[in-house]
Amino acid sequence: MKDTQSNSDILVIGAGIAGIEASLMLSKSDRKVHLVEKTSYTGGTTIKFEDVFSNMECSTCMVAPIQQELLQDKNINLLTLAEVEDVQGSFGNFIVKIHQKARYVDMKNCIGCNACFEPCPVRLKNEFEEGLSERKAIYVPCAGALPNVPMIDTEHCLRFNGKDCHACQEVCMFEAIDFNQKDEQITLTIGAIIVATGYTTFDSRQTPQYGYGKIDDVYTAFEFERLYASNGPTEGKILLKNGKTPKSAALIHCVGRNIKGYCSSVCCMYSLKFNHYLTLKIPEIKISEFYTDLCIPGKSHQKFYEKIRETGTKLIRASDIEITKQGQGIVIKYNDERGKKNSTTVDMVILAPAIVPNGDASKLAKILGVTIDEYGFFKEENQNVSSVVTSKPGVFIVGCSQGPKNIQESVSQAAASVGKILSTY
C-alpha cells in the first residue's frame, strides 16, 4: 500500500510489555507513535512480578530500562489515563477519538517527590497491590511506577466530592497539582492500530471449591506476587493473615480451566516459580503442588521444573480438589492419580487462575471493528497466516489480548505487528 496520502503514525493501545516493545521498535523507524494507556502507569502486569521464569530475572529491572527509553523517546506520545472511544476510517487513514481523563497533576512540573501523599486524608484499598495495602486518593500505584507522577482518584477524592480539601496542593512546591485540569477529547489521524491491551485473571470466586474469598490465606497468583515483591505491601515478607510465617503451602494449578475451556500456558511455569519463591524465603517450608497435566513447553522450561523437583517438593497429579478450613489449617481434599481420595493440610494456598480477556475487550473490539472469539479474546483472522492480523486491515492484535501466552511470545508478536506494518507501508 503505497498510497502517498496514508498516514505513517501508529496508534498502540496498551503500554504493557508488548505495547512498549512495539512503540520502541516503531520509533526506531522514525514513526510517530501514540501510545494510549488506560491506567496512570506503564509496564502492565509484568511489573507486578518480582522475578520472571525461567532465569528468575528481576522483572522490574528488566522492564525499567525500556520504560525509561519510552518516556524519553521523542517519537512516542504517551497518553496515560486515556482510552479509545471511536475509530473511523481504514488502513492508512484512521481517525481515532481518544478520551483522556485528567490526572490533576501537571506532568511537566511534578518531579515525583511524593510529598503530596502524606497529607491526604482519604485511605483506600490499593488495586495494584490487589487490595493488600492502602493508598490515598492522590497516589502512584507502587514504588517505582513510571511515569513517576501521581494521579487523583476523583471518585474518592474529598474535593471532587464537594469538600473543600486542598491538602495535597498545599504541600506541593512545584505548583504541580491543578484541580482545574479537564478531561480531554483528542482526535488523531493515524495509519495503523496495534491492540496490546493484555489480560486479567479469572475470578477465583467463580470456583468456590477452592475457598477463595471465604478462607483467609487462600491467595490468587497476583496477590502472591505482590506479597513476594520487594516493593509490595509486605516488602517481600511472606506472612499469613495472622502475621505468622507459613510452614506449609499448596499451589493449585488450572483454576478455572474447565470453565474457560483452554490451557493458559503460563500457569504451570509460574506456579513452579512460586515454589521457588517460597523455598527461597522460607527454606524449611513444605510445598505440595497440585496439577492435572504439566504444561512446560520450550527448550528452557523443563530444566527449571527439574530443579524445583530436586528440592523435594510434592508434585501431585490431582482432580476434584476441595479446599476447606479446619481449625488453624487449610485442608485440601483431592483424588490422586489412581483415583483414590486423599487430603493434606497446609497453612497457605496459592491459586493459579486462568488468563482471561480484560473486561472491556468486547467494548474495544466493537469500537475498532474487529471480532472477538468465543473466549472473549480479540480474534486473529487465521493463525496459520499470521496470528497478529485481524479481519480488519490495519488493526493488529498482540500479546495476551490475542490469547494467553508468556512474555517471550508477547514480545515476538509485538515485533511481528511492527514487521507487518513496516513491510506494508
Place this chain on the structure above:
Amino acid sequence: MIKPAASSEKKGAVLSIKTTIQDSIRNLLKKGMDQGVFDAVLIPMRVPAGDSFSYVLIKDKSLLNNAVALPPIMSVQGAKAVSSVTRLGNGTMKIAAVMRPCEIRATIELTKLDQVHVENMTLISIDCPGVMPILDFIREPEKAIKLFENATKSWDDTIMRPVCQICDKSSMIAGDLHIGTLGTKKDAFFIISNSKKGKDTLEKLDIPLNGNIDSWQIKVKENAEEKQKKRKKTHKDLKTKIGHLDNLLDTFSQCINCHNCMRVCPVCYCRLCYFDSDKVKHPSGEYLRRAKEKGSIRFLPDTTLFHMGRMMHMSLSCVSCGSCEDACPMSIPVAQIFSMVADETQGLFDYVAGRSSGEPLPLKTYKKDELHEVEDAHD
C-alpha cells in the same frame, strides 16, 4: 598440550652412569643432536669468568661439553630464557630445554597465556636439591661449587635458598621428560617420560621404557612428605611474623622500589608493569595532600602497595622459584612471603601453578562452586 601421564602410568628407563651424571646427560643430548631429534639445546653453562652460570642456546654440539644441567645457582629463571626464544612463536627449530622443575612449571604457566610456545620444545627436568643464594655463590665460586656438589650427593638443603629448603615439588614432573637421580642404584639414573612427546623422543633415542621406577617414586614421595611438614611449620611461623599490618610494613620498609623482584619473576609477563606506569604517578599536589593527611610521606612512595599489587596479580601463577629474593638488593624475604601466600591462593582453587598445561588458569575459569569460604566470610 602436555597431558601428564598418571603417576602409575609414568614409564621410565634406567640408564647407567659411566663417568658422572652430568656427562651422561650431555651424551644423551649429543646423541639427540646427532640423530636430529633436537636441533639445539637450551641449557645452563658456566660463564667464561667462572663466577656465574647462564642459559645458552647451543647449536654446536661440541659446546655441550661445557653444559651443566644442574648449576648451583639460578641467575636467570629458565622460563625467562624460554620466553625470549619463543614468545613470538614456535619457529621450526626443535629445542631440548633442560631446566629445574620450578623453571619448567613457570614455562607451563606462561603457555597458558600464550607467552611461550613449546610445541617444538622438549622440556626436560631433573631432580633438584635446591638452588644456592646467588650472593653466597659469587663471593667464593669455587668453594660454592664444591659445597653444592656435596649437597647434591647427600641431598642436603641447608645451603639452599630459603624457599628451596621447604620445596616439596623439587621432583615434580610437568614437562616431557624427567631425569631422576633419587632412589637409584649406584651408577644409574632414571629417565622418565611424562607425555607423548617425551615417549617419542626416547623412542627415537632408542631408549626403551621398560625400567622400574618404583624406587624413584618412593624416594620422591618420602622427600616431599618431609618437606611438606617443614613447609607447614615454616609458613606458620612466617605468618605469625608478618601477620599484622605493622609487621608487614616493617618487613617491606627496607624496600627501595627497584622492582628487581618483578623484573626477574618469570610469570610477570606484562609489557608495562602497572607500578611502572602513569597510573601510579601523581601530580605533586597529591603527594602534598598525603603528606598533610599523614604528617609526612616517604619516597619512593607506595612500596608495600607495589608488593601487594604484584602479589594480587601473579600469586595464582607463582612457582616459588625464589628468583625474586635472590634479586633483591636489600635481602627482603620476598620469595618466602610470596610463596606462602601463593600456597593459600592457589589452594582456594585446588590449583598448582604449572602442574599441568591442561589445567586452565583460575583467572580464566568460572565454576559455580568456588570461593564459598570467601563468600561466607562476609556473611
Place this chain on the structure above:
Amino acid sequence: MNRKIGVYICECGPNISEKIDIDKVIEAVRFLNDIVVVERYKLLCSEDGKKYLTEQIKRYGLTHLIIAACSPRDHQLTFMEVCENAGINPYLFQLANIREQCVWITADKEEATKKAIRLTKAAIGRVRCHSPLEKKEMESNPDVLIVGGGIAGIETSLQLAHSDRKIYLVEKTASLGGLIKNFEKTYPEMHPCSISIQQKIETINKTNNIKIFTDSEVEDILGFFGNFEIKVKKNTNEKDSVSFNVGAVVFATGSTLFNPNKTTCYGYGKFDNVLTALEFEKMNLSGEIVLKNNKTPKSVAIIHCVGRTEKGYCSEICCMYSLKFARYLKDKIPDIKVFNFYSDLCIPGKTHQKFYEQTQGKNIDFIRAKNIEIAKKGEHLTITYNDEKSGKNNYDVDMVILSPALEPTADTARLAEFTGISLGDGGFFAEEHEKLGPVSTSSQGVFIAGCSQGPKSIPDTIIQAEAVTGKILSSLIPGKKIEPEVKVSFISESFCIGCKTCLDVCSYGAITFNETKKVSVVNEVICRGCGNCVAACPSGAITLKHFTFNQIYQELKAAIQ
C-alpha cells in the same frame, strides 16, 4: 589544558534546597582548580533552566559542565543535548546525583550537605579526565541473507523483499518449503496446507529481489552488522562459490526430529510398521495409509514424548500433531482404533483444548502411560506400559507412530561459530534475551527465527519470522547510517601481551586477534562497551572510553578523601 568548568546546583524545589545547605556546597567547590563559575538554580531541567544553562555556557566560554541534581536516569540525555546545542562535546559533562543518592535517603541536613559536597567534588574530579567522544556513522548494506528455506525463511523473505533491498535465500536441500511440504493439513483448523505453501514459493520465485540458492550452504560469514561478507557454495560437484555482501543475517534453519534409533524400547528400525511422525505425514500425504504388507491397519498407537527424557525439554507441538494424526486416521479409515499414549497433555493456547476435546470421540483412547515398550507379536506389535490406575498393561496394534522431540539441525553449531553467537538450551541458537530479545542474538545484525530458536508451532514460527522482519526494517534502513556505540573499548598495542583472554570473555565477538602483530584488536562497530574485556585483561592493556582508569580513580578519590 585550558579547562573552564561550570558547576550548577539544582534546587529541585524544596527537594534539594531544603534538605541541604546549597551555599555550603557552592563554597566547597568554588575555588577548586579549573572552576570558573558555580551557581544555583531553581529547576535546571525546565525550559527556562535549559535556556539559562545555554546562556551560561556561552557567557563563560565553558569547556566542561557539571550539574548536581537528580538521577542521570531522568535527565542525563536532556543536559547532554544542552551541551551539544551550546557547543560543548556532550561527553565533557557529568551529572552528580544529589537527589536520589543523597537528599532522598539522608535525613540529617548536615550529613546530606557533606555527602552532596563529596558527590559534586567527585563529579568534578571525573570530568577533568573526560575526553570528547564523537558519534560515529557508518554506511550500511540493506540486503539480507536468510539461511533456510522453510516456512520461517519463506515468510521473512516475502515480508522483507522490496525494491531497495535484496534478499538472498539459501536452502541446503533441492527445494524450498521445509518440513511443511510434507504435511497434508495443519492444526487446529485442519485445512490443507500444501496450496498456501506452494503459492508462497511461487511468489518468491517471481519476486525479482529475492535470489534463491537451493542445494547450497553458507561457507563463511565475515564482518558485522551493516557489513557482512557472505560466501555460499553449491553442494553439487561444481566448486562454484558465490560471494556477496549483506547488512543482516537470519538463521531460519528449522529443526529436525530426534532419531528414535537412539532408543531401544520403541522398536524403531527393528520392527516393521513403527514410523516416525514425519514418515507418517509423508504416508498420509501420499493418500494411502498402509502397512508394510500393503494391508490397511485396523489399530494404531501414537506414542507421545519420544526422546523427551533424552533431550530434556518438551517440544510443544507433538501432543497437538499427535491429535492431528488421530484425526487423519479417523478421516481416512473411519473404523480404525486409535490409542494415544502420553505422559502430560501439553495443549496450551486458546484453540488447542477445544481441538483435543473434539478429537476425543469414539474409538480414540487416551492413555497416560509410563515405561512404554514395543515388541513384535506375529504380524502385530504389542505395547506394554504402566498405567497409573491399573499398573502394568498391554495392547496389540498394527502400526505404531512415534512423536519424537524436535532438535536443532546439524549445521546449527557451524553457523553459530561463523557469527560468534552461542548455542543455548537444547543446542538451539541462543536468543539475546529469554524474554525481551527472542529473535535477536548477542551479535548485532544476526537474527534467529522459527524452530532454529527452539521448538514451536507454525503460527509461532510465522510470528517470529514477522518479528525478525520488524527488527530488520527498523534497524537496517536503506540510506540510513548506523550509529555504533560511542563508549567502546580500546586495546593498547604496546601493552597487549597477546594472551587472548579478552577474546574469551567478549560475548559480542567484537575482539579479533592480529596474528602478525600478536595483539588483540577491538572492532569499534560491534563493541557494546560492556567492559568485560577491561576487567579480564591480565596486563591492563584495555581501556573503556568514558570509563578510563583515571576517570574512575579521580572520581573515587574525590568522593572518599
